[in-house]
Amino acid sequence: MRTLAAGSPERSVGGFTLLELLVVVAIVAMSSLGVGFAMRDAALVQLERDGERLSALLESARARSRVSGVPVRWHPTEDGFRFEGLSEPELPQQWLDVDTRVAGVTGTVLLTLGPEPIIGAQQLSLVSSRAPGKSVRLSTDGVRPFALQVALP
Numbered sequence: 001m002r003t004l005a006a007g008s009p010e011r012s013v014g015g016f017t018l019l020e021l022l023v024v025v026a027i028v029a030m031s032s033l034g035v036g037f038a039m040r041d042a043a044l045v046q047l048e049r050d051g052e053r054l055s056a057l058l059e060s061a062r063a064r065s066r067v068s069g070v071p072v073r074w075h076p077t078e079d080g081f082r083f084e085g086l087s088e089p090e091l092p093q094q095w096l097d098v099d100t101r102v103a104g105v106t107g108t109v110l111l112t113l114g115p116e117p118i119i120g121a122q123q124l125s126l127v128s129s130r131a132p133g134k135s136v137r138l139s140t141d142g143v144r145p146f147a148l149q150v151a152l153p
Helices: 018-038 042-068
Strands: 073-076 081-084 100-102 122-128 135-140 147-151
Touching: 042 081, 042 100, 042 122, 042 135, 042 147
Parallel strands: none
Antiparallel strands: 073 081, 100 122, 122 135, 135 147
16 A cells, blocks of 8 residues: 655645635636626617717707807607707707607607706606616706716616
8 A cells, every 4th residue: 555745746636726716706707797797788778878869969959059049948759859949950859769758748848958058957857668667867957067867776
C-alpha cells in the first residue's frame, strides 16, 4: 500500500476551489443581469419614446408661440394630436406607436403653451393598450420644460 507524504508531487486534486466557484457564480450573475436589461418591456419603451417626442414637440410649440406672440393649444385627437395656433405642416400630428393614447379626455383643449414666458402648471398622462397599467406622465411647473416620468404598476 502506498502512502503519500505531505507536499508530495503525486497528490490528487478532487474538486474545485472556493475561489473558482465564486468566479463562476459572479460571471453567471453578471450575464443574467445583462440579459435582464436587454429584455425590457417593448411596449413601455415605445410609450417612453412617444413621451419624449411629445415633450420635445411641446417645447418647440411653446418656443414658436413665444416668438410669434400667437397662443398655441395642444389637444389629443382620435388618431393622434393637434397643435392649434401654428401652421398645419410645421409639427407632426401622430404618435409613433398606434397604441399610444392620452389617459382620460380626448378632443378637448388640454395644454396651453403660450405666448407668455411663464405658463400655468400642466400635465398629461400617456398610456398604451399594449402595456396595461403602465403610463408616462409629462408635466411642467410653467417655468421649466416638460419632463417625462414613468409610472409603473
